[in-house]
Amino acid sequence: MKLTVKKEQLQKALQKVTNIIGSKSTLPVLGNVLFEAIGNKLILTTTDLEIRITTTIEAQVQREGKTTIPAKKISMLVSKFIDDEVFLDCNEKHHTDIVCGTANFKMLGLPDDDFPSPVDFAPIKSIKFKEMDFLRILDQISYAVSLDDSRKVLHGILCSIKDNTFTAVATDGKRLALVERVPEEFAGQEGDTIVPLKSAIELKRILEKDGNVTLEFGDKQARFRTEGVEIFTKLIEGNYPNYRQVIPAGFTKSIDIPVKTFIAKLELVSIALTDSSAFIKLKLANNKMEFLAASSNVGEGEDHIDIDYDDEMLDISFNPAFLADPFKHCDADKMMLKLNDSFSPVALESGDGFLYVIMPMRNR
Amino acid sequence: MKLTVKKEQLQKALQKVTNIIGSKSTLPVLGNVLFEAIGNKLILTTTDLEIRITTTIEAQVQREGKTTIPAKKISMLVSKFIDDEVFLDCNEKHHTDIVCGTANFKMLGLPDDDFPSPVDFAPIKSIKFKEMDFLRILDQISYAVSLDDSRKVLHGILCSIKDNTFTAVATDGKRLALVERVPEEFAGQEGDTIVPLKSAIELKRILEKDGNVTLEFGDKQARFRTEGVEIFTKLIEGNYPNYRQVIPAGFTKSIDIPVKTFIAKLELVSIALTDSSAFIKLKLANNKMEFLAASSNVGEGEDHIDIDYDDEMLDISFNPAFLADPFKHCDADKMMLKLNDSFSPVALESGDGFLYVIMPMRNR
Numbered sequence: 202m203k204l205t206v207k208k209e210q211l212q213k214a215l216q217k218v219t220n221i222i223g224s225k226s227t228l229p230v231l232g233n234v235l236f237e238a239i240g241n242k243l244i245l246t247t248t249d250l251e252i253r254i255t256t257t258i259e260a261q262v263q264r265e266g267k268t269t270i271p272a273k274k275i276s277m278l279v280s281k282f283i284d285d286e287v288f289l290d291c292n293e294k295h296h297t298d299i300v301c302g303t304a305n306f307k308m309l310g311l312p313d314d315d316f317p318s319p320v321d322f323a324p325i326k327s328i329k330f331k332e333m334d335f336l337r338i339l340d341q342i343s344y345a346v347s348l349d350d351s352r353k354v355l356h357g358i359l360c361s362i363k364d365n366t367f368t369a370v371a372t373d374g375k376r377l378a379l380v381e382r383v384p385e386e387f388a389g390q391e392g393d394t395i396v397p398l399k400s401a402i403e404l405k406r407i408l409e410k411d412g413n414v415t416l417e418f419g420d421k422q423a424r425f426r427t428e429g430v431e432i433f434t435k436l437i438e439g440n441y442p443n444y445r446q447v448i449p450a451g452f453t454k455s456i457d458i459p460v461k462t463f464i465a466k467l468e469l470v471s472i473a474l475t476d477s478s479a480f481i482k483l484k485l486a487n488n489k490m491e492f493l494a495a496s497s498n499v500g501e502g503e504d505h506i507d508i509d510y511d512d513e514m515l516d517i518s519f520n521p522a523f524l525a526d527p528f529k530h531c532d533a534d535k536m537m538l539k540l541n542d543s544f545s546p547v548a549l550e551s552g553d554g555f556l557y558v559i560m561p562m563r564n565r
Numbered sequence: 566m567k568l569t570v571k572k573e574q575l576q577k578a579l580q581k582v583t584n585i586i587g588s589k590s591t592l593p594v595l596g597n598v599l600f601e602a603i604g605n606k607l608i609l610t611t612t613d614l615e616i617r618i619t620t621t622i623e624a625q626v627q628r629e630g631k632t633t634i635p636a637k638k639i640s641m642l643v644s645k646f647i648d649d650e651v652f653l654d655c656n657e658k659h660h661t662d663i664v665c666g667t668a669n670f671k672m673l674g675l676p677d678d679d680f681p682s683p684v685d686f687a688p689i690k691s692i693k694f695k696e697m698d699f700l701r702i703l704d705q706i707s708y709a710v711s712l713d714d715s716r717k718v719l720h721g722i723l724c725s726i727k728d729n730t731f732t733a734v735a736t737d738g739k740r741l742a743l744v745e746r747v748p749e750e751f752a753g754q755e756g757d758t759i760v761p762l763k764s765a766i767e768l769k770r771i772l773e774k775d776g777n778v779t780l781e782f783g784d785k786q787a788r789f790r791t792e793g794v795e796i797f798t799k800l801i802e803g804n805y806p807n808y809r810q811v812i813p814a815g816f817t818k819s820i821d822i823p824v825k826t827f828i829a830k831l832e833l834v835s836i837a838l839t840d841s842s843a844f845i846k847l848k849l850a851n852n853k854m855e856f857l858a859a860s861s862n863v864g865e866g867e868d869h870i871d872i873d874y875d876d877e878m879l880d881i882s883f884n885p886a887f888l889a890d891p892f893k894h895c896d897a898d899k900m901m902l903k904l905n906d907s908f909s910p911v912a913l914e915s916g917d918g919f920l921y922v923i924m925p926m927r928n929r
Binding site for chain 1 (some may be wrong): 635641642645646647667668669670671672673739829830832834837839862863864865866867868869878917
């Protein structure tokens with residue numbers, strides 16, 4: 202392998218693929234990036250055996266070939282280079298000469314034969330979104346995934362397609378976040394798949410302002426493709442809980458909430474709390490929402506906002522972090538709070554297909 | 566205690582005093598800020614029993630008095646407040662009502678009687694510097710203090726005054742950083758004192774662009790004063806090693822080094838190294854300084870800069886972090902590298918009273 206690439210392109214490509222590399226892999230080659238020079242392309246690949254990320258950049262290839270180079274070190278090196286072009290020349294021992302301006306390195310790699318091969322993949326459905334739209338979907342719900350739960354299926358995001366509508370769901374058993382959206386294109390079989398949170402996070406990292414992302418799902422594998430980047434991931438097997446039964450059939454009360462003011466007051470009043478089992482109480486009456494918090498070692502906090510509500514007086518308590526999450530990931534000015542009483546599940550909606558359901562706390 | 570203060574002033578004052586508060590003090594009151602309302606002033610004090618920081622701000626005091634309030638919580642609270650004025654009202658149980666705009670808190674404090682009293686202090690010398698100048702001095706040498714060494718005296722910065730010249734020294738036994746500067750004013754006895762690194766770091770935090778700092782030293786205590794802030798600190802007792810004998814009497818070679826380029830090449834080539842015992846080799850010859858580094862698991866790196874040197878060829882090896890430190894804390898364009906051979910101590914000077922002495926490594 203012998204080639205010249207633009208320094209900036211190589212740096213960006215390395216940033217896209219190296220995030221999944223952990224520091225303590227038992228298989229040394231998993232700490233390396235696979236470099237493949239073919240035609241006028243340089244293909245970079247990394248894997249942690251669950252996820253495999255590949256990106257392709259232009260290169261002036263003088264001699265085709267493959268090798269692997271330690272990911273952390275090559276990334277550090279390229280980010281410190283100051284000239285425009287990087288020259289790579291790998292010998293048969295997988296020692297790669299790396300030259301940029303006056304800087305001259307020799308890096309010890311591992312044979313490309315050691316690098317895991319890609320698995321066979323047969324997609325049974327394909328869904329296309331604008332990259333920005335899908336980024337928004339992931340951002341609106343990812344925080345509700347819990348890796349603590351013993352149920353493996355909850356460690357991922359449910360991606361369901363039915364009647365040309367795509368539904369993404371995340372829940373940790375205490376709250377549920379859901380987005381429904383019509384994709385740009387859909388082909389193949391309807392059905393449910395569960396994407397591991399780690400893969401969703403990697404996908405979020407590569408999504409950009411322009412362009413489309415194609416999500417292809419097989420039985421046990423999925424492939425996500427954007428311009429120049431491909432992510433292969435294992436899927437989580439098993440049946441996702443029936444989330445529809447958690448969503449109340451109707452609500453008797455519905456209140457417009459100003460997003461920024463709400464989160465500011467919620468965070469301020471929560472300072473009176475100490476441990477994570479503490480709750481914040483919302484008191485609704487006379488066109489006012491009061492925030493109340495108290496703990497035995499800090500003291501008490503109280504603030505309020507004006508709302509449009511003159512129904513019966515209502516006290517309702519929440520875990521402050523769970524209540525804050527959807528507001529933190531909302532880019533609308535307002536959310537609609539829907540509820541029936543102090544004890545039944547409460548819903549938050551932002552009018553763009555997003556729905557959040559949370560149980561009130563009873564320890565009031 | 567009952568008073569009104571400007572929110573911004575209170576926030577700045579809390580930032581100045583709360584940094585020394587650790588999370589795991591055995592004495593609960595050390596986690597609190599002492600509030601004292603006297604005349605038209607609010608005085609805030611914290612201590613970790615080694616250091617005591619006091620700052621004074623203007624306040625409209627309606628009722629004089631004292632209390633203590635948990636530092637972390639009051640800091641969080643004030644930083645989240647959005648209105649201009651904060652109202653504090655403390656009752657006899659040391660519960661303080663804190664009001665800002667519509668936000669209303671009650672914080673549980675501890676009696677001010679529990680808060681440690683200041684120790685008696687009799688200064689025997691007083692030194693005045695411009696705040697910016699003293700900040701520069703601390704920045705140029707603090708990194709050379711090692712808290713790992715078993716010799717307690719090396720855990721601090723030697724502050725010595727003689728013949729109207731102030732000398733600050735830090736060393737970890739492997740390298741030495743020193744600054745000599747003439748202060749704005751000096752009164753009292755000549756002599757040496759050792760200031761704990763932690764106190765120097767706190768002093769750095771409060772030094773600002775304008776104004777003067779007065780350093781007053783007693784036998785076992787020192788007091789550092791700027792506009793509105795006082796730091797009391799214990800001094801480290803014992804005799805500082807005779808650092809003068811480490812500084813070579815003369816040098817046969819002297820080379821101008823461009824600071825930014827040097828540090829860039831040094832950091833780049835060091836990527837070829839892995840562990841902290843590794844060394845980087847400088848090769849001087851033919852008006853060139855080559856940087857060479859190699860390790861058995863990463864590979865080799867090499868780069869160079871042009872210098873003004875046509876003396877004999879010289880190889881000299883250094884711990885790369887120790888070599889980088891003075892360049893990282895240098896605000897001049899050039900440093901002068903002075904040396905005799907590959908084995909004797911090397912000096913770096915920036916022409917403003919700063920001197921750095923480092924031993925070459927022998928494992929070349």
